[in-house]
Amino acid sequence: MSSRLAVEIAGLKLGNPVMLASGILGSSGMTLKRVVDAGAGAVVTKSLGLEPREGYPNPTLVQVECGLLNAMGLPNPGVHCFGEEIMEAKELGVPMIVSIYGFSSGEFADVAEIAVDAGANALELNVSCPHVEKTGAEVGQSKELVAEVVNKVKNSVNKPIFVKLTPNVADIVEVAEAAVEAGADAITAINTVRAMTIDVETKTPILANKIGGLSGPAIKPIAVRCVYEIRRSVDVPVIGCGGISTWRDAVEFMLAGASAVQIGTAIAFSGLGVFKSVTEGIDAYLKEKGFRSVGEIVGLSNRD
Ligand code: SIN
Numbered sequence: 001m002s003s004r005l006a007v008e009i010a011g012l013k014l015g016n017p018v019m020l021a022s023g024i025l026g027s028s029g030m031t032l033k034r035v036v037d038a039g040a041g042a043v044v045t046k047s048l049g050l051e052p053r054e055g056y057p058n059p060t061l062v063q064v065e066c067g068l069l070n071a072m073g074l075p076n077p078g079v080h081c082f083g084e085e086i087m088e089a090k091e092l093g094v095p096m097i098v099s100i101y102g103f104s105s106g107e108f109a110d111v112a113e114i115a116v117d118a119g120a121n122a123l124e125l126n127v128s129c130p131h132v133e134k135t136g137a138e139v140g141q142s143k144e145l146v147a148e149v150v151n152k153v154k155n156s157v158n159k160p161i162f163v164k165l166t167p168n169v170a171d172i173v174e175v176a177e178a179a180v181e182a183g184a185d186a187i188t189a190i191n192t193v194r195a196m197t198i199d200v201e202t203k204t205p206i207l208a209n210k211i212g213g214l215s216g217p218a219i220k221p222i223a224v225r226c227v228y229e230i231r232r233s234v235d236v237p238v239i240g241c242g243g244i245s246t247w248r249d250a251v252e253f254m255l256a257g258a259s260a261v262q263i264g265t266a267i268a269f270s271g272l273g274v275f276k277s278v279t280e281g282i283d284a285y286l287k288e289k290g291f292r293s294v295g296e297i298v299g300l301s302n303r304d
Pocket residue numbers: 023047070071072073074075126128129130136191192213
């Protein structure tokens with residue numbers, strides 16, 4: 001791996017800046033291993049809560065014109081049951097970030113403590129799932145609630161805290177600022193965009209939950225704008241997420257201000273080879289343009 005690609009995010013050392021996003025292949029040590037073997041610089045698990053959750057009935061996922069629409073409903077075995085998977089994934093040699101959610105700030109903190117005890121290197125707070133009641137974006141749309149959750153988790157564990165924000169707000173910058181003031185060590189931008197699709201034959205929404213979250217190429221320009229705006233106003237690393245499927249997409253996010261990127265939906269369309277192609281492409285770009293590190297291009301288009 002080229003040394004140009006190494007990055008440090010909130011004290012975590014990554015061999016390359018291309019991470020697995022929460023939500024895909026993040027539910028077991030075995031699948032996380034496949035992602036690491038494919039070249040990810042860090043992995044984020046599927047979101048875990050205090051209790052097991054079945055999630056919504058099917059259909060929970062549908063392909064739309066330029067992406068995927070999902071409403072899984074945060075299915076997970078609960079953080080207690082995931083300990084073994086975390087242990088297994090910890091042996092992989094890349095930072096493992098455990099995505100967590102809660103139905104109160106206290107619950108977020110309880111889940112955080114259990115995940116850290118099991119070996120999480122960092123936590124990503126899911127305050128952005130766009131369709132589960134009383135958690136996710138219902139927290140992330142209020143800067144006061146985000147600050148409360150971050151503060152509580154920060155006081156409970158001694159590991160870096162990433163906060164994954166929702167684009168479904170009028171002003172994402174004020175939420176990012178509140179998160180950072182409360183102690184967030186990094187911001188992940190963005191989670192999915194609230195969306196729906198309807199079958200014209202049956203005349204009903206396709207997802208069982210009716211409304212879900214849109215990911216993939218359709219949301220990339222929204223995500224780039226969010227990263228750009230957040231980077232201008234907070235002084236912690238921003239991790240870009242949303243529609244990245246090529247090295248050009250990744251570089252675009254970095255120029256906007258992302259210190260690293262996360263890939264999710266592109267795995268479904270292109271397979272795990274996307275990690276290698278994006279990483280190699282970033283490296284070739286840096287080399288060709290005469291940059292010695294990823295850090296040299298972070299925010300280059302965001303300096304006026
Ligand atoms: C889900 O499990 O329904 C998606 C989670 C998310 O959007 O954060």
